[in-house]
Amino acid sequence: MARRTPLNEAHRRLGGRMVDFVGWDMPVQYSSVITEHEAVRNAVGLFDVSHMGEIEFTGPGALETANKLITNDLSRCADGQAVYAGLLNEQGCFVDDVVAYRFSPERILVVVNASNKDKDFAWMQSHAEGVKPVDRSDDYAQIAVQGPKAVGLVQRLTPVDVSKVGTYRFTEGQVAGVQCIISRTGYTGEDGFELYCAPGEAEKLWEALLKEGQQDGVKPCGLGARDSLRTEMKYALYGNDIDDQHTALEAGLGWICKLDKAGGFIGRDVLAKQKAEGVKRKLVGFELTGAGIPRHGYPILKDGQRVGEVTSGTMGPSVKKPIGIGYVPAELAAEGSTFDVEIRGRPVSAVVVKTPFWKKS
Amino acid sequence: MAGSNPSNLKYTKEHEWARVEGNRVVVGVTSHAQEALGDVVFVELPKVGATVTSGKQFGVIESTKAVSELYSPLSGKVVKVNDALTDNPQTINTDPYGAGWIIELEPSDSKELDGLMDASAYENLLKNS
Numbered sequence: 001m002a003r004r005t006p007l008n009e010a011h012r013r014l015g016g017r018m019v020d021f022v023g024w025d026m027p028v029q030y031s032s033v034i035t036e037h038e039a040v041r042n043a044v045g046l047f048d049v050s051h052m053g054e055i056e057f058t059g060p061g062a063l064e065t066a067n068k069l070i071t072n073d074l075s076r077c078a079d080g081q082a083v084y085a086g087l088l089n090e091q092g093c094f095v096d097d098v099v100a101y102r103f104s105p106e107r108i109l110v111v112v113n114a115s116n117k118d119k120d121f122a123w124m125q126s127h128a129e130g131v132k133p134v135d136r137s138d139d140y141a142q143i144a145v146q147g148p149k150a151v152g153l154v155q156r157l158t159p160v161d162v163s164k165v166g167t168y169r170f171t172e173g174q175v176a177g178v179q180c181i182i183s184r185t186g187y188t189g190e191d192g193f194e195l196y197c198a199p200g201e202a203e204k205l206w207e208a209l210l211k212e213g214q215q216d217g218v219k220p221c222g223l224g225a226r227d228s229l230r231t232e233m234k235y236a237l238y239g240n241d242i243d244d245q246h247t248a249l250e251a252g253l254g255w256i257c258k259l260d261k262a263g264g265f266i267g268r269d270v271l272a273k274q275k276a277e278g279v280k281r282k283l284v285g286f287e288l289t290g291a292g293i294p295r296h297g298y299p300i301l302k303d304g305q306r307v308g309e310v311t312s313g314t315m316g317p318s319v320k321k322p323i324g325i326g327y328v329p330a331e332l333a334a335e336g337s338t339f340d341v342e343i344r345g346r347p348v349s350a351v352v353v354k355t356p357f358w359k360k361s
Numbered sequence: 362m363a364g365s366n367p368s369n370l371k372y373t374k375e376h377e378w379a380r381v382e383g384n385r386v387v388v389g390v391t392s393h394a395q396e397a398l399g400d401v402v403f404v405e406l407p408k409v410g411a412t413v414t415s416g417k418q419f420g421v422i423e424s425t426k427a428v429s430e431l432y433s434p435l436s437g438k439v440v441k442v443n444d445a446l447t448d449n450p451q452t453i454n455t456d457p458y459g460a461g462w463i464i465e466l467e468p469s470d471s472k473e474l475d476g477l478m479d480a481s482a483y484e485n486l487l488k489n490s
Contacts, residue, residue: 017399032454
């Protein structure tokens with residue numbers, strides 16, 4: 001039976017259409033994907049992301065241990081700062097993408113994808129030199145509050161001055177009387193917070209956000225809107241756009257890989273070599289100029305030959321165009337390059353465009 | 362949505378409807394189908410003049426998350442397609458039995474109509490599914 005987050009009953013009461021998502025019973029939508037997507041772009045939306053995993057390193061050496069496992073550099077962060085990073089294998093390809101939180105040099109929390117949690121934990125256990133990781137996933141529920149009205153909504157529920165929490169910074173405090181990690185992060189392209197709390201308090205927090213957010217037009221949002229929002233930003237989804245077959249540089253995520261950091265990281269040398277030699281394939285964003293919608297797994301063709309593959313695609317609700325992400329040979333990666341996407345046996349023309357697909361006006 | 366399916370239509374178990382208009386038949390998808398699909402974002406229509414076969418695929422309907430096949434309730438020739446769906450596929454969500462129609466057919470064997478369900482049989486199918 002699929003696992004349930006502490007908000008499962010709340011989703012059902014709200015009429016969420018529940019689906020099995022990597023072994024979790026999660027809402028794909030409540031009203032409509034497009035309505036929820038637009039709520040996040042124009043007002044505020046709530047996402048239950050409690051299925052994400054949390055792995056903690058605590059004690060002397062926590063920072064050094066965790067920092068060697070991730071590609072980004074926590075030693076350059078202040079306490080109260082978070083970074084987006086990769087966990088890479090020896091080939092420079094992704095074990096997962098994560099957000100690492102630096103509470104102090106003796107407490108680092110790494111948030112991982114639900115689908116990869118057990119794999120990541122085992123990988124960290126075997127590669128951690130020093131402090132051993134602890135799986136804290138059952139100790140945290142997580143609610144993402146995203147959209148232009150997110151800051152105002154959270155502010156009305158907390159004595160903490162959240163306007164002072166900068167992007168990719170976090171603090172701790174009560175929201176609606178619930179003790180939370182209040183993190184100015186998210187994966188929608190909008191401003192907002194990710195609130196971590198004890199599972200037993202998640203429903204109280206969720207209900208308070210829904211009630212207080214009525215005046216903002218808050219909507220509970222499902223996995224469908226989460227996917228279309230992140231696709232419009234060309235944010236990578238593990239298992240689609242990034243995986244253990246493509247390197248971080250091929251994925252365009254060289255910026256989260258600090259090749260020069262002290263102590264290095266697993267996969268670093270492959271990336272350094274690849275950086276010097278140039279990558280042979282790249283993850284690009286494209287628009288379809290013909291009719292159709294690109295989907296994960298569709299072939300990318302050039303002159304009738306298969307040269308790549310679509311990794312994500314959708315009809316972008318905000319950009320109002322069929323957009324996609326996919327790997328193509330480096331010579332086809334420049335903006336304006338054209339190729340075809342094979343949709344049900346038919347080549348449909350596409351052009352590489354600048355990303356993110358969607359920008360705030 | 363049991364009870365909301367017009368009684369003057371015929372239905373398939375794949376959730377298409379057929380409305381007889383003289384010697385032609387208009388085809389669309391049911392309200393239950395559009396609700397299950399979610400936001401419709403693309404419809405791949407057949408060409409006017411194409412031949413379709415009862416129970417076989419004649420087009421594709423895509424929602425934000427899924428790609429689904431459209432099956433013809435009857436055999437015959439496509440005489441009209443709803444081109445307005447190209448720009449406004451969501452009409453299928455808002456008006457599945459009206460402006461959200463998909464194709465118009467000239468059936469080759471009107472006896473095939475007898476093989477389709479009436480509204481109450483369709484509603485029973487929904488109740489039991």
